[in-house]
Amino acid sequence: MTSPLNDIKTTALARRLSIAKTSLNIGKNWAKSGVTGLFLSKEERELQKHTLLQEQADYLVAELGKLKGSVVKVGQMLALYGENWLPPEVVRALHTLDAKTAPLSWQRIYEVLRGELGERVDDFEIERTPIGTASLAQVHKARHRYSGREVVLKIQYPGVAQAIDSDLSIFKQLLKVTNAVPQTKALDAWFAEIGALLHREVDYTLEANTTKRFAQYLANDERYVVPTIYDNYSSKRLICMSYEHGTPLSDTSLFALPTERKNALGQAAMELVLRELFEWGEMQTDPNFGNYLVRIDDAGDKLVLLDFGAIKQFDDKLLSIAKNLISAGFFQDQAQMQTAMTGYEFFDKLSGKPKADVASVFLLACEPFAKPDALPENTKTALLDDADRYIWAKSDLYQRVMSAAKSGMQSLEFNLPPKEMMFISRKFIGAYALLVALDARTDARVLMQPYITE
Template sequence: MSDLPRKAVTRTVKLAALPLGIAGRATWGLGKRIGGKSAEIVARELQQRTAEQLFRTLGELKGGAMKFGQAMSVFEAALPEEVAGPYRAALTKLQEAAPPLPAARVHRILAERLGDDWRELFSEFEDKPAAAASIGQVHRAVWRDGRRVAVKVQYPGAGEALLSDLKQLGRFASLLGPLIPGMDIKPLITELRDRVSEELDYELEAESQRIHAEAFEGDPDVVVPDVVHQGDEVLVTEWIEGTPLSEIISSGAQEERDRAGQLLARFLFSGPARTGLLHADPHPGNFRLVTGADGRTRLGVLDFGTVDRLPGGLPKPIGRSLRMTLDDDAEGVYGHLCAEGFVKKSIELDPDAVLDYLRPIIEPFEADEFTFSRTWMRSQAARIADPRSPAHQLGRQINLPPSYLLIHRVTLSTIGVLCQLGATVRLRDELEAWLPGFLPES
């Protein structure tokens, strides 16, 4: 058996073991309840054991398994502390780390993609990768003109691994749902699978990064490294030094947390307005806090492999709906949601009930500044996940149009990161500056 098929079989076996483990723990849980433990305690233990196995397995793999793990990791803030605590480090590791390719293999790939004389493009090249992620790894180097660069090398067979993993994960998505209260796992996996071709296309990624680098050139708050060279499955960009957001989350001072949160929110809302693109992979591994020569701290943004194309910026109906909700305009909000397809024509809902459902969600947009926290995130997740709550029942009747799916996930993911940071953010300032339709006169 060749090396590649053997690895594929190993991956499949590891992923296939996940639902078996979940089923086994369910049987174990039944025994514990019969033995006298309360249902709540048993459910918590089951959730913790399942999460530990899931993220341990995902952390050992690249491809779609790791991509899924990265997407899930930003929702860690929604989990109860006693469940989240034991494997928070594993989640953070998923954001930037994976077993690297050997140097000899990397050299062969570079020779195939950049030519046998690839070394002449660089004055220095570090064989040890600086970072390894779901579909490729990054090496530090110095370009022939003296610029420090990041060389992103795609793993051989990355596309097949992505599709195979996501297909396998999709088969038992419903079993993973309870890990993140209030989150539907299946649409997330479907969306990741639908965007595989984009994720693998370094030409598209280079174009998106160039657009952002040009739009944010000289910006006082955001730094986007420019593209230096793009080849088939190899992408060379300027290197930026900085503190990964994952480190700010784990050990940053409050001032750093607040600054990072404000800049992240600013990038989320200003990016589409300035570029017509939405950076759609907002996990902490893709951001840095960068201190410039002027002493000012900026947000360094990496990885433009997944973007949403929004030529007019974020859709104006989002801004209008938010404004109406803040103004307690139940009839206006409901009519707007119906017109945009969030409420199916076959369903009739109480406008006041819809407003009550939305009010807690938009709390961060209502105040001049808002402190995001894991406690707040958990309360929102619990409210929506509890089958007995009116919010859960109403939420099941609200439809998410396909054109809003990626925007919705990016917004939720960004809020998840803000809660991990525990940042105090003036979110309303960003809405007023960048969100079409939010201000009455716009």
């Protein structure tokens, strides 16, 4: 594990100075490589360039991890969306941000706990080593001294809530300096949407209430487990909830489950995504595998849902458009998809080949939700089993969608997704990865039956 931090730079000035120092070090290394490269062949210079870029990207990510907070969140999102326009070395480094996030020292965490709970902190025996660290908080397991109940304490890092706006400004400045993306209205809207989500995510009273609401949504469905919130030990910067045991999605024991059990888990995971979008109008948009566990049980395996911070609520307009888009995807109908692409500037300014290209990308992304007889024969043969279930492990869908987006959207002003769709696409990307990891197969007709009229 990365060595614990004794403190976090929380003032805008301190965080800007840290980024400035990092940028300066990167600049020095590039300058040094330019001098040494004078004596290298063209092939050696190209290899040196890619090697140095990977080293500097790794260095930048390590420094961002020390800052914690919003800069890490934005970096994680860029890792998802940046494959079309960022160097692959940078994308690879950004994908490691979770692993590079160092924990905050126990002394500093205890100070936060004492500040939030006062003497009530003594009601717990708390494990000093965190069971989870992230960009905005870390989680410690504890035992309630009087009830013996096992709980977890999700503790927000000091100062990260106050640093959100300055962090977003820092990251925009970094992108501007590196010329990684054009500074457009689309970029401004993207950052504004991220900022709004982050301000909600650091309000733990809001997260606690959302957790309780999702527990009510799923109360009668034994396939899901939602933690219990203990309000008397929770605050705006601290959540106390029941400790829920389970197996991480990365654990190889899940691969050994019988195929039908893995299929049931996959079906439950994807059904949850669709219900969030089309029934409840609010979605947990963070696809991090650490937000889920599997409780293996011969009587019925369960998905344990651990985190409800990154919740995005959708208005009726977006939900109506999203339903029309996925309906077109179910029928794999190009004309229907183009008709459904309306209601937002991103869609309405498209025409001709760019609009057809975007529609084709959307149709491809909806492939797992398409009715079997709407798919091309070669796709059915390669990706559907004898029961017409979609075989996720064979699909390489994410790579195909990214490739199609890269080749088909070159004429667009800016190829980040429109802000209205950004978090939906983020969640589906995570769900696709989860289904591949489970080696699950899903039945599109069962998934789509509640939302499609044939």
